[in-house]
Amino acid sequence: xxxxxxxxxxxxxxxxxxxxxxxxxxxxxxxxxxxxxxxxxxxxxxxxxxxxxxxxxxxxxxxxxxxxxxxxxxxxxxxxxxxxxxxxxxxxxxxxxxxxxxxxxxxxxxxxxxxxxxxxxxxxxxxxxxxxxxxxxxxxxxxxxxxxxxxxxxxxxxxxxxxxxxxxxxxxxxxxxxxxxxxxxxxxxxxxxxxxxxxxxxxxxxxxxxxxxxxxxxxxxxxxxxxxxxxxxxxxxxxxxxxxxxxxxxxxxxxxxxxxxxxxxxxxxxxxxxxxxxxxxxxxxxxxxxxxxxxxxxxxxxxxxxxxxxxxxxxxxxxxxxxxxxxxxxxxxx
Amino acid sequence: xxxxxxxxxxxxxxxxxxxxxxxxxxxxxxxxxxxxxxxxxxxxxxxxxxxxxxxxxxxxxxxxxxxxxxxxxxxxxxxxxxxxxxxxxxxxxxxxxxxxxxxxxxxxxxxxxxxxxxxxxxxxxxxxxxxxxxxxxxxxxxxxxxxxxxxxxxxxxxxxxxxxxxxxxxxxxxxxxxxxxxxxxxxxxxxxxxxxxxxxxxxxxxxxxxxxxxxxxxxxxxxxxxxxxxxxxxxxxxxxxxxxxxxxxxxxxxxxxxxxxxxxxxxxxxxxxxxxxxxxxxxxxxxxxxxxxxxxxxxxxxxxxxxxxxxxxxxxxxxxxxxxxxxxxxxxxxxxxxxxxxxxxxxxxxxxxxxxxxxxxxxxxxxxxxxxxxxxxxxxxxxxxxxxxxxxxxxxxxxxxxxxxxxxxxxxxxxxxxxxxxxxxxxxxxxxxxxxxxxxxxxxxxxxxxxxxxxxxxxxxxxxxxxxxxxxxxxxxxxxxxxxxxxxxxxxxxxxxxxxxxxxxxxxxxxxxxxxxxxxxxxxxxxxxxxxxxxxxxxxxxxxxxxxxxx
Numbered sequence: 001x002x003x004x005x006x007x008x009x010x011x012x013x014x015x016x017x018x019x020x021x022x023x024x025x026x027x028x029x030x031x032x033x034x035x036x037x038x039x040x041x042x043x044x045x046x047x048x049x050x051x052x053x054x055x056x057x058x059x060x061x062x063x064x065x066x067x068x069x070x071x072x073x074x075x076x077x078x079x080x081x082x083x084x085x086x087x088x089x090x091x092x093x094x095x096x097x098x099x100x101x102x103x104x105x106x107x108x109x110x111x112x113x114x115x116x117x118x119x120x121x122x123x124x125x126x127x128x129x130x131x132x133x134x135x136x137x138x139x140x141x142x143x144x145x146x147x148x149x150x151x152x153x154x155x156x157x158x159x160x161x162x163x164x165x166x167x168x169x170x171x172x173x174x175x176x177x178x179x180x181x182x183x184x185x186x187x188x189x190x191x192x193x194x195x196x197x198x199x200x201x202x203x204x205x206x207x208x209x210x211x212x213x214x215x216x217x218x219x220x221x222x223x224x225x226x227x228x229x230x231x232x233x234x235x236x237x238x239x240x241x242x243x244x245x246x247x248x249x250x251x252x253x254x255x256x257x258x259x260x261x262x263x264x265x266x267x268x269x270x271x272x273x274x275x276x277x278x279x280x281x282x283x284x285x286x287x288x289x290x291x292x293x294x295x296x297x298x299x300x301x302x303x304x305x306x307x308x309x310x311x312x313x314x315x316x317x318x319x320x321x322x323x324x325x326x327x328x329x330x331x332x333x334x
Numbered sequence: 335x336x337x338x339x340x341x342x343x344x345x346x347x348x349x350x351x352x353x354x355x356x357x358x359x360x361x362x363x364x365x366x367x368x369x370x371x372x373x374x375x376x377x378x379x380x381x382x383x384x385x386x387x388x389x390x391x392x393x394x395x396x397x398x399x400x401x402x403x404x405x406x407x408x409x410x411x412x413x414x415x416x417x418x419x420x421x422x423x424x425x426x427x428x429x430x431x432x433x434x435x436x437x438x439x440x441x442x443x444x445x446x447x448x449x450x451x452x453x454x455x456x457x458x459x460x461x462x463x464x465x466x467x468x469x470x471x472x473x474x475x476x477x478x479x480x481x482x483x484x485x486x487x488x489x490x491x492x493x494x495x496x497x498x499x500x501x502x503x504x505x506x507x508x509x510x511x512x513x514x515x516x517x518x519x520x521x522x523x524x525x526x527x528x529x530x531x532x533x534x535x536x537x538x539x540x541x542x543x544x545x546x547x548x549x550x551x552x553x554x555x556x557x558x559x560x561x562x563x564x565x566x567x568x569x570x571x572x573x574x575x576x577x578x579x580x581x582x583x584x585x586x587x588x589x590x591x592x593x594x595x596x597x598x599x600x601x602x603x604x605x606x607x608x609x610x611x612x613x614x615x616x617x618x619x620x621x622x623x624x625x626x627x628x629x630x631x632x633x634x635x636x637x638x639x640x641x642x643x644x645x646x647x648x649x650x651x652x653x654x655x656x657x658x659x660x661x662x663x664x665x666x667x668x669x670x671x672x673x674x675x676x677x678x679x680x681x682x683x684x685x686x687x688x689x690x691x692x693x694x695x696x697x698x699x700x701x702x703x704x705x706x707x708x709x710x711x712x713x714x715x716x717x718x719x720x721x722x723x724x725x726x727x728x729x730x731x732x733x734x735x736x737x738x739x740x741x742x743x744x745x746x747x748x749x750x751x752x753x754x755x756x757x758x759x760x761x762x763x764x765x766x767x768x769x770x771x772x773x774x775x776x777x778x779x780x781x782x783x784x785x786x787x788x789x790x791x792x793x794x795x796x797x798x799x800x801x802x803x804x805x806x807x808x809x810x811x812x813x814x815x816x817x818x819x820x821x822x823x824x825x826x827x828x829x830x831x832x833x834x835x836x837x838x839x840x841x842x843x844x845x846x847x848x849x850x851x852x853x854x855x856x857x858x859x860x861x862x863x864x865x866x867x868x869x870x871x872x873x874x875x876x877x878x879x880x881x882x883x884x885x
Contacts, residue, residue: 044498152603
């Protein structure tokens with residue numbers, strides 16, 4: 001097991017290196033003058049020229065890539081061109097905001113999705129099964145921006161239950177320590193702040209979590225159906241175990257592996273794919289950070305942002321693989 | 335254990351896990367922000383009195399907070415609150431009035447400007463505002479080797495308003511005494527006072543620049559009505575009242591929070607829900623919802639922009655002015671405004687907005703007249719229209735002056751087709767678009783717009799249509815020597831009435847030559863809570879919140 005972890009970590013290096021190469025090539029293949037785009041049409045020719053030199057745009061491609069890698073090896077993600085701040089420092093709050101939103105969304109997706117899937121499989125062909133699978137189908141194909149705006153309109157504007165934008169009550173902000181607002185609010189020790197932060201999380205995490213929720217529900221259902229037909233479940237039932245125990249203890253454990261895979265993949269895709277949700281809900285996360293960098297051609301930020309996401313994606317996959325082994329002791333790696 | 339018991343238990347578990355959290359959390363709260371539209375009072379703050387915190391919602395974040403190094407308005411909007419300039423624009427206009435300078439004198443030859451400074455003004459860090467501080471700031475912008483020009487910074491507005499290195503307009507800035515500062519120019523510059531009032535030339539605390547160095551751009555210190563407090567990037571910028579502000583009775587608010595909410599509709603939702611008090615860039619379609627909502631008010635920003643279609647004069651077909659005039663006759667501006675701007679724009683006749691001085695309102699627009707267009711084309715030697723289709727670049731991004739470029743292009747395409755001119759619409763990605771249009775190799779006609787920087791016609795006519803700005807903002811490659819003479823002469827004329835006459839004449843030439851189809855001057859819309867008072871939208875899109883208060 002330990003050697004497996006080491007091997008998995010060693011694989012990280014070529015994966016990330018490949019990632020840097022791809023990102024670097026693609027953004028340098030985009031036509032257009034970055035200096036013009038970054039500085040806007042009101043900048044003078046002189047400052048555009050200065051920026052081109054600073055970016056090393058005149059140098060050969062390979063040399064630029066080499067410089068980038070060597071800085072990266074020193075833990076230097078470079079400075080943002082737009083804001084002139086060190087990226088490593090600048091990115092942290094965005095990353096924390098996205099992590100918080102991702103965790104909340106996956107909590108929603110897993111709890112609702114898995115339970116819906118389990119009950120649907122258990123009560124196959126019941127009204128609950130039909131209704132939840134229709135919801136799952138709609139959920140997968142729902143445009144996030146539409147769902148988000150509808151949520152705001154209903155729960156914020158009409159019912160006044162929940163706030164529509166942001167991470168906290170901006171008239172009474174939480175002091176940033178870890179940049180995870182829920183934890184920061186708890187550190188502050190004021191219940192109304194914790195409460196406000198949780199309320200701000202609800203609508204965006206439902207919007208972001210709906211697609212994974214639907215995917216998880218469908219996978220859970222089919223996986224459970226397969227397991228429920230197997231011999232050992234029949235044996236368990238024959239022993240007189242209550243249905244609830246059979247379903248939630250015996251069947252679920254074996255049905256969980258494909259579900260876990262899907263959860264891992266969905267979590268990874270949320271990290272990078274949260275742009276729309278973050279835009280609608282004014283959530284200052286990494287998706288928006290990268291998006292703004294792309295629209296202003298902020299090369300170092302684009303590279304670093306994508307690299308960080310790739311890194312997290314690989315880490316999540318690692319965790320999923322390790323969990324397989326915990327769930328099923330027969331799984332061993334060469 | 336009965337079957338029924340198990341069933342109940344499962345449902346309980348499900349409810350608690352799945353829905354309980356969501357519904358319970360949302361249903362029973364109500365004391366926090368956003369609970370009710372009127373919930374805007376500062377918690378634990380002002381008590382029962384009127385609200386004293388303004389939350390301002392806008393589309394994007396600032397890039398940097400030092401107004402000298404930026405060119406985009408989201409940054410300058412914050413600069414306007416934290417800093418003051420020597421002169422300022424009167425509310426909602428582009429006329430100048432005293433700012434940090436109380437009075438000024440101009441030498442008869444227009445080369446020496448002497449400013450008397452306001453006394454007793456202090457920067458937010460406690461240091462004194464005086465003539466030395468003014469000299470420090472101008473030297474910082476002037477001297478390319480200034481130790482206070484930090485890595486990667488450039489003073490673009492200084493260079494474009496007062497000439498780049500080698501052709502500076504300002505020769506010297508010196509402190510005559512503590513409260514008098516004197517500018518000596520190398521040549522007269524007509525819009526000099528107008529330029530000095532631009533927010534880019536805000537006077538910053540020399541002490542803060544010396545101490546904070548490169549960090550100054552995220553920790554600005556000025557003399558303005560609000561003190562910079564905190565910047566959470568892409569989220570909020572918090573400003574607090576400057577209790578020692580020199581303007582009597584200002585600021586009226588104790589706190590301003592500027593929030594970035596990128597999506598226009600989401601921002602409007604937030605306003606309706608009471609999470610923000612004032613918003614920019616209301617979608618024209620959403621404006622309808624404001625009517626009948628007695629808790630909100632609609633505001634209009636004076637139009638200070640122009641959207642246009644430019645002809646690429648490098649292309650042979652457009653060498654003939656009759657072709658350009660013909661196409662001018664073939665655009666139904668009012669129909670475009672009604673259909674695609676929700677009526678919130680005026681048809682453009684000239685390349686500058688009618689609110690600007692020097693506007694020539696005696697000029698008649700080319701009427702929408704397809705027969706006239708056809709006969710002009712025939713005169714130009716195209717009796718059956720153009721044989722080759724033209725490439726029409728339509729903007730891929732939305733701008734205040736052009737919410738949906740492609741749809742506007744499609745509307746025009748249909749009209750052009752009626753006079754035998756086929757166009758292929760292309761919308762490459764924005765950076766490529768700007769590049770292509772600047773080189774003029776690929777496009778035959780293109781769509782762009784301009785929002786004024788300062789209140790001077792030079793900023794529209796010279797910047798966009800003079801031969802000097804090729805390559806650059808003159809993307810039509812339009813050259814007219816007579817026009818060039820007038821525009822250059824107007825730059826050094828000090829008498830504003832004479833200048834206005836020159837610009838009026840310039841507009842006549844431009845109309846005749848028709849290098850563009852001026853399309854619209856759009857009216858940017860804003861919305862606010864009905865009890866918000868004292869906010870006067872400015873034509874340049876940047877206003878002080880010093881006078882804003884809630885009833």
